[in-house]
Amino acid sequence: MARDFSIVKIEDEADASKENFSIPRPGIHPSASSVEFYHQGERVVEGYCLRQIWYKNMMRFFGAKLLKKDISINFARAGKLGKWIERGILEDWAKAGILIDNNIKFYDHKYQMSGEMDAIIRSKETGLLTGVEIKTFAGYAAEKLLFGVSRERGSNKRMAGRPRDYQFLQSCIYAWKYRNRFDNFRLYYHSREYGKRCEFEITFEKRDDNRHTCCWEQVKGGDFKVLDDGPVRMPYAIEDVYDRSVKLLGYINKKELPPRDYQEECSPERVSALYDLDKVSFAKHRDWEKDPEKNKIQDKACEYCDFREQCMMDDLTF
Ligand code: SF4
Secondary structure (H helix, E strand, C coil), X not given: CHHHCCHHHHHHHHHHCCCCCCCCCCCECHHHCEEEEEECCEEEEEECCHHHHHHHHHHHHHCCCCCCCCCCHHHHHHHHHHHHHHHHHHHHHHHCCCEEEEEEEEEECCCCEEEEEEEEEECCCCCCEEEEEEEXXXXXXXXXXXXXXXXXXXXXXXXXXXXXHHHHHHHHHHHHHCCCCCCEEEEEEEECCCCCEEEEEEEEEECCCXXXXXXXXXXXXXXCCCCCCCCEEEEEEHHHHHHHHHHHHHHHHHCCCCCCCCCCCCCHHXXXXXXXXXXXXXXXXXXXXHCCCCCCCCCHHXXXXXXXXXXXXXXXXX
C-alpha cells in the first residue's frame, strides 16, 4: 500500500495540470530582451533570438502548430529552485527591515511589454532606494562568468566577473523604466549550490546623440575573484534594446517570420569576433583552429533553443 503513495508523483501531476492565470497578451517580456551591434564588422546579437520569441508568440496567441521541444517536469522544477531561493532572500530582506516592496508587475502599452521587477529595498544607513533584480545560478561555467577568473585555463587570460547578457538586458529595462523613482538599480546573484553572492550596479551614460549607453559595475563585497574598477560600458544604448522590441512587434503584427539571429555554424570571421568578445572559450577556439570541420562552433542559443527543429525546417520552406 505504502508504495502506491508517492509525493513525487503528486508534485508532477500538480505541475502538469497547473493553470496559467496571467493575462495572455502578445508581445515581449523584459527577460526575452535582446540587442544587436557590430564588432569587427560582424553583426552580434546579445540576448534572445527574435525568431525564437516570435515562435512562442505564434504558438501561444495565434494557434500556430509548431515543433517545440518538450520540457521535462524535472527541468521545470530545477527552474523553480531559483524562485524558492528568491522567496527566501526576500524574507531575509524583510527581516532585516530593508524590503519596501516585491514582485512589482507592470505592462508597457507602447512596447507591448509585461514585466515583473523583483524588489525595492531602502538602505538603513543612507536611506537610498534601490530597485533589485534577483537571479540564481549553478555550475562552474556560470561561476566563472559572474565572479571572473584571474588566469583562464589554457590562455592564462584575466577576466573580470560580468553579468549574464540576457539578465543584464532585462535589468536594464527595469533600471531605465524606474530611473526617476529609484536612486540606483542592482542585479543581484545568489548561487543555488554554495551560497556565493555578487551584485552589479546598473547605470546609463548619456551620449552625444542623446542615446544612453548601458553600463554595469561590480559592487565590492561580493565573492568576485577579479575586481574591475569603474563602470564597464556596453557597445549599445538602452534605446537599442527597445528598438529590437519594436522590430519584433513588427514581425508579430505582420505574422512574418524573422530572420535567424544566431548561426548553427559560425563563419571564421564570426568565430574571431565572438572569441574577441569572450563568447567562445579558449579551449573551444583552440580545438576549432586545429580542425574547423570536426570542431565546428555554433551559437550557444541554437544549441539550447526549444524551436531548433522548427527553425531548421523553416530554412527549407520560407
Ligand atoms: S535555432 Fe537558433 S536561429 Fe533558430 S530560432 Fe532557435 S535560436 Fe533562433
